[in-house]
Amino acid sequence: EQINKGNYKHYMQKEIHEQPESLTTTMRGRLLRGGSCKAKTVLLGGLKDHLKTIRRSRRIVFIGCGTSYNAALAARPILEELSGIPVTMEIASDLLDRQGPIYREDTAVFVSQSGETADSLSALEYALENGALCVGITNTVGSAIARNTHCGVHINAGAEIGVASTKAYTSQIVVMAMLALAIGGDTISNQARREAIIDGLFELPNKVREVLKLDQTMKDLAQELIAEQSLLVFGRGYNYATALEGALKVKEVALMHSEGILAGEMKHGPLALVDENLPTFVIATRDACFSKQQSVIQQLHARRGRLIVMCSKGDAASVCPGGSCRVIEVPQLEDCLQPVVNIVPLQLLAYHLTVLRGFNVDQPRNLAKSVTTQ
Numbered sequence: 001e002q003i004n005k006g007n008y009k010h011y012m013q014k015e016i017h018e019q020p021e022s023l024t025t026t027m028r029g030r031l032l033r034g035g036s037c038k039a040k041t042v043l044l045g046g047l048k049d050h051l052k053t054i055r056r057s058r059r060i061v062f063i064g065c066g067t068s069y070n071a072a073l074a075a076r077p078i079l080e081e082l083s084g085i086p087v088t089m090e091i092a093s094d095l096l097d098r099q100g101p102i103y104r105e106d107t108a109v110f111v112s113q114s115g116e117t118a119d120s121l122s123a124l125e126y127a128l129e130n131g132a133l134c135v136g137i138t139n140t141v142g143s144a145i146a147r148n149t150h151c152g153v154h155i156n157a158g159a160e161i162g163v164a165s166t167k168a169y170t171s172q173i174v175v176m177a178m179l180a181l182a183i184g185g186d187t188i189s190n191q192a193r194r195e196a197i198i199d200g201l202f203e204l205p206n207k208v209r210e211v212l213k214l215d216q217t218m219k220d221l222a223q224e225l226i227a228e229q230s231l232l233v234f235g236r237g238y239n240y241a242t243a244l245e246g247a248l249k250v251k252e253v254a255l256m257h258s259e260g261i262l263a264g265e266m267k268h269g270p271l272a273l274v275d276e277n278l279p280t281f282v283i284a285t286r287d288a289c290f291s292k293q294q295s296v297i298q299q300l301h302a303r304r305g306r307l308i309v310m311c312s313k314g315d316a317a318s319v320c321p322g323g324s325c326r327v328i329e330v331p332q333l334e335d336c337l338q339p340v341v342n343i344v345p346l347q348l349l350a351y352h353l354t355v356l357r358g359f360n361v362d363q364p365r366n367l368a369k370s371v372t373t374q
């Protein structure tokens with residue numbers, strides 16, 4: 001077992017640190033950057049016979065559980081932007097509980113690391129019965145979801161052993177960004193945006209390498225938070241998913257209550273919790289929501305919130321004028337890919353908190369890697 005962990009103490013730690021490589025593998029052979037003036041394109045072999053049908057669908061429905069659901073949520077805005085098709089989100093168990101409507105004209109995209117999650121599999125059966133085109137995005141070749149969907153994409157992140165999903169999450173987002181590029185029309189009006197995203201994908205492994213250098217910073221933060229009962233994480237837009245996923249990591253491995261909150265909902269309840277004691281993490285990297293996040297920070301500050309702010313490199317003074325909060329600066333890249341970078345410090349925080357609190361990193365109590373019962 002130790003051989004498989006290499007120089008790392010835990011699988012989760014190894015899997016966090018190998019993300020530059022897993023992301024590279026996910027993209028290998030799928031991104032084409034032609035010679036001097038050739039257009040940049042994406043090739044997803046598993047979808048090529050179905051792209052026309054997907055483009056004609058009335059709606060795209062993302063279906064998954066836990067981290068896989070969060071990855072789909074992170075990719076939703078870019079899929080909507082590039083395809084112009086409405087994208088709705090379904091937690092597999094909730095879709096089944098409601099027997100929510102699924103139509104023949106829908107494309108249902110099943111996102112699952114293991115490809116064996118019972119709720120997702122039942123939702124797949126349900127979507128097939130209702131006549132939707134079913135697409136699988138999994139990390140496990142030959143898994144039930146891979147076998148039973150009409151078509152799909154393997155994320156090729158390599159085996160993930162730690163119960164807490166880390167490298168699969170970032171590879172899932174990248175696959176769904178590529179899916180958005182593949183479905184979205186290559187028109188003159190969106191050409192610059194498409195090329196910027198493809199360039200961003202090429203840069204991504206190096207950006208993740210860079211953000212991994214925050215390891216010690218996140219360990220120091222974990223040391224500060226070791227005895228806390230709770231942590232709030234505020235995000236919005238592309239990084240609402242980052243807030244949910246960061247909070248999920250902290251609760252499932254560090255066994256600390258943590259809540260990911262849509263920053264736009266702050267004044268509708270969560271603000272009442274904020275005081276000088278409760279650690280409050282705000283994701284405020286540069287994108288179209290930046291100025292709204294600045295105003296969230298001001299309001300939290302006015303309530304004497306204990307703030308930890310994640311911002312783009314060089315933005316510390318803009319997000320924290322009085323220097324009164326802890327700032328985590330991360331490298332910036334194209335907005336839709338920023339969640340891949342932004343989750344890494346939160347993964348590191350969850351990891352170090354777990355080790356410092358003395359809990360089982362790779363096998364948290366009560367949890368299984370793959371939830372095969374309903």
Ligand code: AGP
Nearest residue numbers: 066067068112113114117164165
């Ligand atoms: C993630 O850290 C969790 N262990 C869990 O939420 C997981 O993502 C969920 O059970 C779904 O699993 P799947 O991706 O294999 O379907």
